[in-house]
Amino acid sequence: MNIQLVLFFVLALVAIATALGMLVSRNAVYAALFLVLNFATVAVFYLLLDAPFISVAQVTVYAGAIMVLFLFVIMLLGGEKLNYPSKLHWQRPAAIVLGVILFAEAVVIVLGQRGLLPMDYPLPDSFGSPVDIGGNLFTTYLLPFEVTSVLLLVAIVGAIVLTKNEKK
Amino acid sequence: MPVAIEYYLGLAVILFIIGAMGVLLRRNALIIFMSVELMLNSANLAFVAFARYW
Numbered sequence: 312m313n314i315q316l317v318l319f320f321v322l323a324l325v326a327i328a329t330a331l332g333m334l335v336s337r338n339a340v341y342a343a344l345f346l347v348l349n350f351a352t353v354a355v356f357y358l359l360l361d362a363p364f365i366s367v368a369q370v371t372v373y374a375g376a377i378m379v380l381f382l383f384v385i386m387l388l389g390g391e392k393l394n395y396p397s398k399l400h401w402q403r404p405a406a407i408v409l410g411v412i413l414f415a416e417a418v419v420i421v422l423g424q425r426g427l428l429p430m431d432y433p434l435p436d437s438f439g440s441p442v443d444i445g446g447n448l449f450t451t452y453l454l455p456f457e458v459t460s461v462l463l464l465v466a467i468v469g470a471i472v473l474t475k476n477e478k479k
Numbered sequence: 480m481p482v483a484i485e486y487y488l489g490l491a492v493i494l495f496i497i498g499a500m501g502v503l504l505r506r507n508a509l510i511i512f513m514s515v516e517l518m519l520n521s522a523n524l525a526f527v528a529f530a531r532y533w
Contacts, residue, residue, distance in 0.1 A: 319482045323490050330497040330517055339509055346513050349494075353520055356490075359482065360531040365523075373520070385509060406503030410496055417492040421485070434531075 315359060326352040339391045343381045350374040362439045487528035494521035 326349055333345040350373045357366035385391055437443040448456050494517060501514025 315482055319486060323486070326490065327493055327497070330494055333510075333513060333517065334497055334501045334504070339507065342510055342513060346517065349517065350520065353524055356487070356524060357527055360487070360527050362527050362531065365527060369523075373516075377516070381509070381513065390507070390509060403504060406500060409503060410500045413499055414492070414496045417496070421488050421492060425485070 319356075319359065322352045322355055326356075337392075339385045340382065343378055343385060346381075347374050347378045350378065361434060364439060364441050364444050484528050484532045488525060491521040491525040491528070494518075494524070 329345045329349040329352070333342045333349065336342045336345060350369060354366045354369040354374065357363075357369060498514045498516075498518035498521065501517065502511050505511055505514065
């Protein structure tokens, strides 16, 4: 039992516990804070997977910017109380049945592909470094990168158009 | 010997299922959006694990 395996299992326990905490918490602020902790543990998983750049981007973009925006919206709109009852009585059993089916499918697929899963592989020294990522992004993957920038531009224009007051 | 990729895939599957259950169970739009973020994150974890071990 080496140190990486111990770290993985402890962090996996924290990640699953915080995800479940987000699922069951009755207060939206608590749910958002659970999700911040979950994103932080996922960032440590990225470090374990030799991806330091993605790990730091996860902390700054997800745990930092996006979740702070969430908390800001929740507190600004005052929507933190979530305890109104559901009108659909069949929603909970149907959701549990569908979740169990999805889980069974995923387990069958992952275990069925077990022999095809990649093995451990010696990595090049520059793996996951910002220099490597930037070089790949602006040479090999330039077209997907530019398409992503156009997609973000469409999202910005859409947000402005949707929030504009229409003259009656 | 680092952690096997099966463990990362299993963790990604579990996080994805929890996110999907959140989308199906909760009725608040913000909570549903947070559950979608959780599912996106689990997919990212699987992507990074594949990138590391391929």
